[in-house]
Amino acid sequence: MNKPFNFKKKAEKWLGSFGIQVIRFRNFILLLVILGVGLLSYYIPDLSIATSLESSFKEHNQAIKDYQKFRDHFGRDDKIVILINSEDIFSVHFLARLKAFHEDLEAGLPLLSEVDSLINAKYIEGKDGILQVKDFFENLPQTREQAETLREKALSYPLYRNSYISQNRDAMIMVIKTQAVSALTDDGKRIKNHGRGIGEHDVIQDDRPLKSISQVENIAILGIMETVIKQYDAENFRIVFSGTPAYQFHVEPKIRKSMLYMSIMVLVLTFFFMAILFRRVSGIFLPQFVVLMSLGALLGLMALVGVPFTLTSSMLPSILLSVGLTAPIHFMVVFFKYQKRMGRLRAIIRTLGHSGLPIIMTSLTTIVGLLSFSFTEIAPIAHLGIFAAIGIGFCLVLTLVFLPALLSLLKVLPGKEREQLYETSAYNRALIWMGRTGIRHAHDIYILSFILFIIILPGFFKLNFSHNMLHYFSDDEPFIQQTRLIEDETSGFRALEVVVDTGRENGILNHTFLNNLEQLEDFALELNNISGRPYTGKTTSILDIVRKTNQAWHGDDHEYYTIPQDDYLIESQLAEFKQAGTDYLRRYSDPDFSLARFTAMMY
Structure with a gap:
């Protein structure tokens, strides 16, 4: 009579045999893993950050296709709005300075489509039965009387209010419109036409959709613009600016800063708790070394395939540094348990046989859960799910291959005294108490959980879904203060x-x-x-x-x-x-x- 197939025993036996092979070829495995991780990590400097709204959608999304059609007809809709305050915006001195500021921006900004202000504003009028469209400024005023005439003419013109003149009539408005498409070459290392970008008469060589202006180009434009603004900003010529390009300019360093801060905090907190759990150097650093290698490989892979960081995917390092630790911690806990009984090499083989399958199954369920994000049409969320799943996969492979090979070379002491201290520690006693309480009062816990669920259930229906890019800034930040001022004035x-x-x-x-x-x-x-x-x-x-x-x-x-x-x-x-x-x-x-x-x- 045939015995029923026992998958668990077969898997444990196979994983134990796998552990023997890992130990046998440990030098080759370590070299291969280090070369692979190092090769992927080499591309990390090429990793970019995308903050545009276009980066929120997948390429085939209808919203992107509609926007590209709009862009082809009307150009870039994201504009930089500059507000210039003065006691008298129609004084001879102010208008002369405004003209010089306008011309310097036109001469200095790369990838410029147009600078639009009262200096080059169009004026529509009927004269001698003929419709005329001409420049508002034919000549700058030289006297106060000429300036007053221009003031009356501008303030009575309905199309200028909130377009060139603020509604309170105490500030001039200037709008900078950059080119809609990127001027970078295909390799991303050079700029076409010496920074002028795509000209009106340039021939496009293929039918591929043109790439929108990149974050690197946007930063260059804003950086040069800030330099020009500093030259003209004065007591009676106060300049503030905002707009979507300015938001992208200010939010990128926030992403870098928050990503670094969260990653450091995760590392510090996990270091603290692993010090309590293991009380040995190998138990603290080896799991973190595994996830750091996985993170390096993952970031390099993102750069290699051209997937940028966004506000959403910036939490990816924190997710991997925390969730990815579960597999190597699980392995190390079981390894230390068997090491004091049977020695280092046998403990590695036994750990793979005993806990290899649970580690694989928990990692796979996590991967499947994360991959469910990939079905959304929101590109940053899809990328977060895909690459978080890949990162967990890297952690799994390194835990089952790299970590055993490394442990077989390192002289990790059993530390029996430390294990005894842990077994009698308050931490361990608290865990045992929670387990016993859950068993003894199972029905009471079920009832209490159900009551809590009923209490918090109404809160789910009060959740609001919102995306406001300004909410990423606090009210006391200069960018927000300038933005609110421009909103009120325009x-x-x-x-x-x-x-x-x-x-x-x-x-x-x-x-x-x-x-x-x-x-x-x-x-x-x-x-x-x-x-x-x-x-x-x-x-x-x-x-x-x-x-x-x-x-x-x-x-x-x-x-x-x-x-x-x-x-x-x-x-x-x-x-x-x-x-x-x-x-x-x-x-x-x-x-x-x-x-x-x-x-x-x-x-």
């Missing part, structure tokens, strides 16, 4: 972009369509949050051009700052405007007038 500067595709040429040159777009504008401006504050401070769209053009067409009469209800009149006005200000129109529509861009600036 009525919001974080853009929600909407593109409406009519599907036909001249589709937006229709009064019904424009009236519907105006209803969307009213809805956006009237919608408030739970505290009563509007979500949207201002909007920009083709409606601004249509209404202002209609006003200029009728002799700048304010009553005509409306949408014409005649399609032929709309077409005539926009055709004339297109001849005078083609570049200006590109901000709001495509050349065929089939797309309408609607931007809501959010608080």
